[in-house]
Amino acid sequence: MVEQRYKGYTLRNFEEIEQVKSLSPEIIEAIKVVGHVLPFKVNSYVIDELIDWSNIPNDPIFQLTFPQKDMLKPDDYQVMKDALDRGASEEEITRIANEIRYQLNPHPAGQQQYNVPMLDGEQIPGMQHKYRETVLFFPKNGQTCFSYCTFCFRWPQFIGIESLKFASKEIDKLVNYLNEHEEVQDVLFTGGDPMVMKPHMFGEYIRPLLEIDHIKTVRIGTKVLAYWPYKLTEDTSEGPKYLDLFKEVSDSGKHLAIMAHFNHYAELKTDAVKRATRNLRQIGANIRTQSPIMNHINADAKVWAKMWRTQVDMGMVPYYMFIARDTGAQHYFKVPLVKAWEIFYKAYQNVSGVCRTVRGPSMSTTWGKIEVTGPARVGNQRVLTLRFIQGRNPDWVGRPFFAKYDENAIWLDDLKPAFGEKFFFENETQYLQSFDRIKNLVELPLISS
C-alpha cells in the first residue's frame, strides 16, 4: 500500500531527510531557529515529488514548507538563536517562542472575539458564524495538516498553546445550532485540514448534516490534493472509503464542494493529484481552488495564469486569490494591494473565459471579504476601488467604495477613505457581533476553547 511510504518530518527528525543533508549549514540553522517559533512539519510526498531540490532555497514549495531565516524579524531570530546556542532549557525556549508568537497577531480579523456562536446562552467552541449563510466547523480531530504552510494564518492551532486553539468534537451542538438557524445553507469543515481524519471519523461529522434540509452545501477546506493526494486514490486503504463517503453526500442531493488549497502549479504536476482529482469529479464533487498571493512563492502573473489553466484542464474551478493575512510571517510574504491587483489582472487577461471564475485579490478582514478591484480616478483624485464579496451585513455585499490611492498599503488598515472621514461600514459596528451576540449582547472572553 502506498501509505506505507508516507513519512512525516518535524524539527526533531528533519535532518534525516536525504535531500536536507546536502543543504548549507545556514539554511539548516534557519530551519531550526524559525521552526522553534512557527510550526514546521513536512512529509515524504512533498519532499520526493513536489520540491525541486536543484533550486534551493528559491523553490516555491521549499519556501512554502520549510522555515526561512527572514520569516522572523532579525532581533527575534537572534534571541532564539542565542537561546538555542547556549542550550537554554525547554521552558525558556518555549517562553521566548511564545513572546515572539504573541507579537505576530495570532488571531487576525477578530476570529476569537466576534465569530463564536452561542447556543442556549453558551458559546460553542470550535465553530465560527461570521457570514449569514455559512458556518465554519473545526473538527477536534482535524486540527493538524499533512504538512504545514509557512504562511498559514491558522498557525496558532499547531503550536500547542491551548488557549489559542479552536476545536470541537461536539457535533450535537453543531446540529442543534444549525436546527435553530435556518438561514445557514453551507457548513464548511476546516482546520487544520479535516482530511487528516480517518474516513469513518469524518463520516461521523458529515452524516448528521445530510438529514438537515436547509443545509445545501457541505464544504471541505483542505490541502489534501496538494500535500497527500493518495488519500483519494484507489490504491490506498483510505482512498476508496473516502470516495464512498463523499459519494453518499452527492447521492443525498447535497452539493459537495472541495475548497482546495493550491499555492503553485508545481502542486498539480504529479500522477497522484491527477488521479485524486478525477476520482473526486467522478463521484460528483466540485473542486474550487484558492490561494493567497505571496512573495517568494507565487507573486508572478505567469505562475497564476499557468496554475488557473492547469486547474481548469483538470476539471477544477479557480475561485479565490487572497491577500496574505495580517498574521505570522506576513512581513516576509506581503505583496502590496496595488501590486497584487496588477498581478491578478495580468494573469486574468491571459487566460480564457473558463478560468475567469476566479475572484480577488481579496482580504479576509474583520468586516468581511473585500476585493481590490483596481486603481481609478474620480475627478482629480486617484483612488483604489474596492467592494465587499462577503460582509457581516449582507447589504454590504457588492457595494463599491473608494480608498485614497496608496501603492504601499498591504491591508485594509493601511487604507484611508478617499471621501469623508470613515468607510461606510465603519458606522455599523453592531455587525461586529456574532449573529447570536446581536440578540444577547453578552461579553465574550477573548479565548474560545
Ligand code: SF4
Ligand atoms: S494546509 Fe491549510 S491549514 Fe494547514 S498549514 Fe497549510 S494553509 Fe494552514
